[in-house]
Amino acid sequence: MPKIRLHNDNEQILAVWVEPIGEDFWMRPKEQFTISTDATADADPDEAPFEVVLHAKGVSVFQSTGHEAVVRDQSGTEVACGHQRPLEVLRAWTESAEAAVQRTAGSSPTVREMTREHAEFMRRELTRAEATMQAQERRSSP
Structure with missing residues (x-):
């Protein structure tokens, strides 16, 4: 291998x-x-x-x-796509995905659905990442 x-x-x-x-x-x-x-x-x-x-x-x-x-990673643990993706990158990509939904209005139903699903996936990932960040900030606060 x-x-x-x-x-x-x-x-x-x-x-x-x-x-x-x-x-x-x-x-x-x-x-x-x-x-x-x-x-x-x-x-x-x-x-x-x-x-x-x-x-x-x-x-x-x-x-x-x-x-x-x-x-x-260095411990030998398999990591997934998006591993340690910075929050600012995830925000920018989510905004881009959501803007793409608006641009597909004249496209085929399949393209519109795929674009909408991708934007929803990105929004869920961003929401999860922001919640994780907030939980970490609360734990590190005195």
Whole structure:
């Protein structure tokens, strides 16, 4: 099973995009992720299993030998898409998803429904994240 280990030696959070799906994972300073993929039987043994691209929005890791990537934190725990996504990013993406609903008024019913469902999902995620943040703030208050 091919693996690649990423370290965030920066002082700020780092977005890691796992392609081709575009799942986002967020690494805090000094954290480490390991990304693994299942190698297919027909994979070219001379081809690198991953390609890493640094860009203004973070790091993209393209898997070239497998179908599905698994991301684990430094403890070995599998993490899900959106892991440690900053609240301000989630707010911006939710606003964008809700604005997209308005722009699909003339689209097909399928497109309108998919867009509406995505916006509702993003709103639920934002509400959950804000509640978690408020609970953490209450626990840390004297």
